[in-house]
């Protein structure tokens with residue numbers, strides 16, 4: 001069953017949200033609004049405010065999932081709030097919910113189709129970001145409502161949970177429209193297929209680019225250790241990152257000893273340790289959004305590297321980040337009867 | 346390289362492998378002085394960053410010693426440690442780093458002999474691998 005709004009996509013979206021406000025179905029909406037040339041997520045509480053919405057502008061300066069952590073940190077929302085997220089933001093939200101970082105009471109998640117976004121700091125560049133070109137999830141996997149629009153003339157809302165069903169039913173009748181569903185599905189499958197092929201090549205090329213110490217060092221050569229990548233990563237939610245902690249302060253003599261072992265000890269120290277250490281903490285939950293890379297002032301392709309490492313870790317643990325709220329976080333659980341080759345001879 | 350003496354850091358659980366090391370000592374079982382033991386409260390308390398830092402700061406090999414499956418004093422620390430080590434090795438493989446330098450073994454408090462044998466074994470294997478270049482890189 002589908003709820004359809006016709007016409008220009010952004011206008012159709014506004015009609016939908018206005019209707020929700022006017023019929024008192026929602027108290028607030030969380031969605032991108034225009035900010036200069038780009039768009040940032042915003043909380044709006046009236047039908048009028050929806051006029052600046054920019055849900056279909058292909059740009060993602062921050063992850064809405066991260067913002068929902070802040071929004072619900074102190075207490076859950078009191079009244080119904082509808083939040084619009086891209087598939088990678090929705091996947092990040094799923095991981096954050098599992099990590100007890102988003103309180104979902106009264107939150108309705110709408111997962112919105114996405115065909116890729118432009119680099120928020122280089123909008124002139126007429127090309128979507130590299131991680132978007134290999135993204136396997138152009139439509140949402142979870143949430144309460146799916147907002148389909150890719151390959152379609154307007155927007156189509158499908159409930160994917162009871163909460164979503166309830167909300168959509170309050171707006172009026174849902175229609176059966178299997179033609180639209182098929183059209184959409186064909187389009188999504190086509191993108192997925194193309195992206196999967198590109199990803200295969202990407203994984204091979206990334207290995208060649210990064211393998212071994214020399215290459216790895218080169219990859220991160222210009223890292224200034226600012227930790228912006230970690231700050232913007234939706235999965236790195238820790239209030240104090242371990243790598244910012246006192247555990248990484250050392251005595252001068254320890255630096256001297258370390259320097260004696262090499263030609264020179266480059267400062268800032270412990271940058272590779274930070275990146276590989278961070279991977280060990282969170283790469284299984286990495287949603288390949290590339291926001292780390294977008295935030296890097298030195299243009300290090302850090303999101304590509306995490307996406308590459310995630311692909312192999314995903315295979316070993318059989319865990320696809322953000323796919324299913326029921327799948328246990330791999331590092332918080334275990335099976336007695338697994339990985340026997342590690343621990344024993 | 347014949348006289349290469351590797352440095353190997355051992356993160357040994359207080360309740361099992363550390364006790365096994367003591368037992369090996371008092372039983373006069375020989376094991377190489379290449380092993381630098383660090384006592385930890387549980388194999389599950391070791392963040393993989395410490396393993397990585399050891400490797401970046403001149404360790405040629407690292408071994409975590411924990412209680413046998415089912416025997417962890419904190420119920421499942423060893424099982425969680427195993428998953429972390431599997432992930433670390435997976436990441437190292439992806440990056441083309443030598444995951445063979447990272448070991449995990451279950452050695453109980455009464456297994457003094459197994460302790461000595463394992464330490465001899467890892468020392469031989471790491472010797473064969475040669476010095477760890479992560480420890481001489483300018484960038485850490």
Ligand code: SF4
Pocket residue numbers: 229232233234235236285286287288289290291292293302303306307
């Ligand atoms: S590591 Fe980078 S690509 Fe992965 S979730 Fe974090 S920000 Fe996104």
Ligand code: SF4
Pocket residue numbers: 230235236237238240241242243277278281282
């Ligand atoms: S790197 Fe680790 S400690 Fe730091 S924010 Fe990410 S998950 Fe937390």
Ligand code: SF4
Pocket residue numbers: 222223224225226227228229230292295296297298299300302
């Ligand atoms: S954002 Fe870039 S420069 Fe800053 S720590 Fe991350 S990789 Fe290094």
Ligand code: FES
Pocket residue numbers: 358359360361386387388389410411412416417418419422423
């Ligand atoms: S107490 Fe020994 S491994 Fe947990």
